[in-house]
Amino acid sequence: MKLQLALDLVNIDGAKEIVSEVAGFIDIVEIGTPIVINEGLHAVKAMKEAFPALTVLADLKIMDAGGYEVMKAAEAGADIVTVLGVSDDSTIKGAVEEAKKSGREILVDLINVKDIAARAAEVDALGVDYVCVHSGYDHQAEGKNSFADLQAIKSVVKQAKTAIAGGIKLNTLPEVIAAGPDLVIVGGGITGESDQKAAAAEMKRLVSQA
Numbered sequence: 001m002k003l004q005l006a007l008d009l010v011n012i013d014g015a016k017e018i019v020s021e022v023a024g025f026i027d028i029v030e031i032g033t034p035i036v037i038n039e040g041l042h043a044v045k046a047m048k049e050a051f052p053a054l055t056v057l058a059d060l061k062i063m064d065a066g067g068y069e070v071m072k073a074a075e076a077g078a079d080i081v082t083v084l085g086v087s088d089d090s091t092i093k094g095a096v097e098e099a100k101k102s103g104r105e106i107l108v109d110l111i112n113v114k115d116i117a118a119r120a121a122e123v124d125a126l127g128v129d130y131v132c133v134h135s136g137y138d139h140q141a142e143g144k145n146s147f148a149d150l151q152a153i154k155s156v157v158k159q160a161k162t163a164i165a166g167g168i169k170l171n172t173l174p175e176v177i178a179a180g181p182d183l184v185i186v187g188g189g190i191t192g193e194s195d196q197k198a199a200a201a202e203m204k205r206l207v208s209q210a
């Protein structure tokens with residue numbers, strides 16, 4: 001089981017500062033959607049240049065023009081790019097095709113998908129690398145999480161790795177781990193802690209045992 005740090009509410013320098021503290025405890029660093037909106041794909045490039053050994057995920061949440069947008073993210077140095085599960089199959093196919101050309105990976109984010117199990121099975125069959133259940137900030141504000149969704153997709157996803165994101169904290173991590181995802185994505189559960197290094201280290205310890 002791997003740990004991904006999601007960086008959302010910082011600029012490029014802030015992102016690099018956090019990663020320099022916790023790089024030893026994470027497998028993947030995510031340049032979150034808000035950073036890409038504020039700073040563009042330069043943020044992905046800057047992170048990859050600063051930490052070439054780390055796997056960098058660009059959370060573009062692609063909804064259209066999958067091939068083109070994955071190509072631009074790959075040019076910036078992204079190893080993994082996100083595409084929305086609510087997008088058309090042709091968008092996901094285009095993204096997968098483009099990613100394969102340069103050895104990159106596609107994570108499909110099922111945020112706001114209504115029939116989670118059905119869509120998970122469909123995108124799995126399209127050859128994506130990760131299928132991710134996700135309660136975004138707006139759902140988290142309503143007290144929702146994706147723990148049940150993770151269990152729902154685990155039985156239908158056959159070839160891709162499974163992932164979960166959205167409001168995961170140290171106290172909820174054991175419940176997440178018990179559901180057996182391949183990848184746990186944590187943002188505020190690390191960045192919002194006063195001792196980010198200690199939080200990342202403890203999370204890494206727990207996911208590594210699974």
Ligand SMILES: O=C(CO)[C@H](O)[C@H](O)COP(=O)(O)O
Nearest residue numbers: 006136166167168186187188
């Ligand atoms: O993609 C996101 C929001 O759309 C976040 O990166 C994801 O939810 C992880 O962050 P957190 O653990 O703070 O919820």
